[in-house]
Amino acid sequence: MKIGYRKPSVKKSLSARTTGRAKRAIKSSVNPVYGKKGMGLLNDPKKAVYNKVYNKTSYNVFDAEKSNSNFGCSYAMVITVIFILLLLHSIIDYFLSFGERFSKIPFYFLGLAILLFVIIKIMQKRISSSFDEVPNIPDIDEIFYEQPSEKETTDTEKPIFKTMVSVVGMNYRKENAEKALGMMVGNRTDQVKLVREPTNPYDHLAIKVYLFDIFIGYIPRKGMKELRKLIQDESLTIKVIATEDIVSDDDLNCLLEIEIYK
Incomplete structure (x- = not known):
């Protein structure tokens, strides 16, 4: 030294x-x-x-x-x-x-x-x-106060549940389904409503799907138990995007992108 x-x-x-x-x-x-x-x-x-x-x-x-x-x-x-x-x-x-x-x-x-x-x-x-001549150094409390919080840095909240399902029963309501799908612009829309049907004699967790306020079918029962239970909770926010899925000329199909937030 x-x-x-x-x-x-x-x-x-x-x-x-x-x-x-x-x-x-x-x-x-x-x-x-x-x-x-x-x-x-x-x-x-x-x-x-x-x-x-x-x-x-x-x-x-x-x-x-x-x-x-x-x-x-x-x-x-x-x-x-x-x-x-x-x-x-x-x-x-x-x-x-x-x-x-x-x-x-x-x-x-x-x-x-x-x-x-x-x-x-x-x-x-x-x-x-x-x-x-002495530079104006900001106080350490002011520096940390100006830093953005963790919630502000994230653009959107992450959903607690996210899936893609296909609407069932559209062929039984072919006229309504064709009319609703014909109103879609660009084969994609968010004008979708999911309505609970507890009075359904076959399934008390049945969820009806409305596209442009037109009833076109149901959320499938098989493999969708968790989704159907979450939809029953009125405190959750549900975001649905409908996409037309052309399988054949005879069969009608509509895919739903479902995201559920707290």
Whole structure:
């Protein structure tokens, strides 16, 4: 571990910049925490600890120049203030040398007040400019608050049940079925109604199918026990799409794409 002066390396500085300025700007506009200190992932803890200790125990030439420049600015300001005080004292003493000594006191205080006012204004301007240079980093609570919830990210809810069935009994109602299928545009429509028929003497779970408000048949009984029980539940939402399925010229068939949601 190096302690003390750290020799600058142009090669290491260039290799550390793996992402271009334009690419960093795009990433920071998409992700507000990109590039912020303390917001990244710690992929190599050992290397992170090494870098932390290395930066604390050593310094580079740019840090030294920065500290020297700050010290030089402060020293120059002190010299300037002393010079202005001496100049002000000489001017007042020159113009008021013929008067009494006590008559100089108000002018001394007035000059000192003006000088202090100017110095305070200069220092306030320097402090405000230093605060303006600090980037406005969003609070971590605001960042997580702006993230979309899990429900918002999904376009649609997933159905609890999904199947495709063929309507039965259409040949017994051939006239109605032909009329309803003839009203379909593009062989696909959602103008379908499933109506429960508990008074059916043969099946108390019978489900009647209406296409364009025309009764065309039933949901098949065989293999559709779960579907028929779910349709009986009025709290569920049922989405049905009807598609004409041409088997032959004599037989009529209509396929139903059924999705059930909570």
